Amino acid sequence: MSKIPRDHPRYHSLKTREKISDAMKEGLVHSTGLIAHGRGEAFDYLFGEKTNNFADISEKVAACVLLLADDPVISVNGNVVSLSSKDCVILSETIPAKIEVNLFHRTDERIRLLTDRLKSDGSKKVYGLSGDAKITGLSHDRGICDKDGIFSSDLVLVPLEDGDRCKALKDMGKKVITIDLNPLSRTAKTADITIVDNIIRAIPNIIKWAKDLKEKDGEYLREIIDSYDNEKNLKESLDFISKRLNSLD
Numbered sequence: 001m002s003k004i005p006r007d008h009p010r011y012h013s014l015k016t017r018e019k020i021s022d023a024m025k026e027g028l029v030h031s032t033g034l035i036a037h038g039r040g041e042a043f044d045y046l047f048g049e050k051t052n053n054f055a056d057i058s059e060k061v062a063a064c065v066l067l068l069a070d071d072p073v074i075s076v077n078g079n080v081v082s083l084s085s086k087d088c089v090i091l092s093e094t095i096p097a098k099i100e101v102n103l104f105h106r107t108d109e110r111i112r113l114l115t116d117r118l119k120s121d122g123s124k125k126v127y128g129l130s131g132d133a134k135i136t137g138l139s140h141d142r143g144i145c146d147k148d149g150i151f152s153s154d155l156v157l158v159p160l161e162d163g164d165r166c167k168a169l170k171d172m173g174k175k176v177i178t179i180d181l182n183p184l185s186r187t188a189k190t191a192d193i194t195i196v197d198n199i200i201r202a203i204p205n206i207i208k209w210a211k212d213l214k215e216k217d218g219e220y221l222r223e224i225i226d227s228y229d230n231e232k233n234l235k236e237s238l239d240f241i242s243k244r245l246n247s248l249d
């Protein structure tokens with residue numbers, strides 16, 4: 001039972017820590033996932049723990065790109081499932097998009113546990129277990145994927161990872177959306193659309209935008225996408241941090 005009092009000023013942050021720590025004890029999250037979470041928390045603190053305007057714009061554009069894709073896949077790891085399993089399932093149904101478990105620290109046991117969690121949260125089909133294809137040019141286990149999932153997709157949503165998979169996916173001709181609180185990460189700089197926001201807030205806001213925009217025609221969505229500049233958006237996120245650090249706000 002949680003000993004965190006509701007009136008603690010850091011209540012939500014501490015509850016989230018507890019959630020991810022429990023998920024590690026259950027075997028869903030890898031121990032290094034806690035370190036990744038800490039890095040995210042530090043950036044979230046600098047961003048005021050809210051969805052800023054630049055993030056809201058990326059979330060709207062992400063919804064448009066997902067709605068226009070032929071075969072989109074939401075790629076999930078231990079951290080993503082432990083924090084946002086239900087939201088990932090709702091997003092996959094809203095678009096619709098496939099969900100695939102893709103792990104850096106890959107074991108059959110973790111894939112099974114994460115698949116079971118997504119299924120108990122409502123997902124009818126989860127990809128990732130067969131691992132019958134390879135992302136070209138990746139030597140580590142994050143390169144193992146499903147032929148009918150990530151391998152044959154045209155768009156992949158890749159939240160919470162800093163590494164070389166984003167570039168490898170782009171080299172295969174896919175579009176990539178990432179959710180990453182660190183605007184300086186390799187993935188943040190390589191993706192087509194970088195959402196600098198906490199996944200806990202980002203996925204519900206993409207769902208909201210997707211519901212709002214679902215009935216619009218392709219031309220309307222393409223105009224929103226064409227007016228977006230990822231590099232400019234990343235720069236705005238960095239300007240936000242530097243202004244905040246200079247103003248002691």
Ligand code: PTJ
Nearest residue numbers: 033036040077078103104105160161162180181182198199
């Ligand atoms: O589950 P596995 O085996 O695939 O392992 C996952 C690891 C831990 C390897 C994966 O999460 C990872 O690659 O971690 P990194 O390299 O530390 O990258 C994670 C990125 O996500 C960092 O840039 C963090 O700032 C960011 N991040 C962490 N928590 C959040 C976040 N971004 C948005 N929302 C968060 N809650």
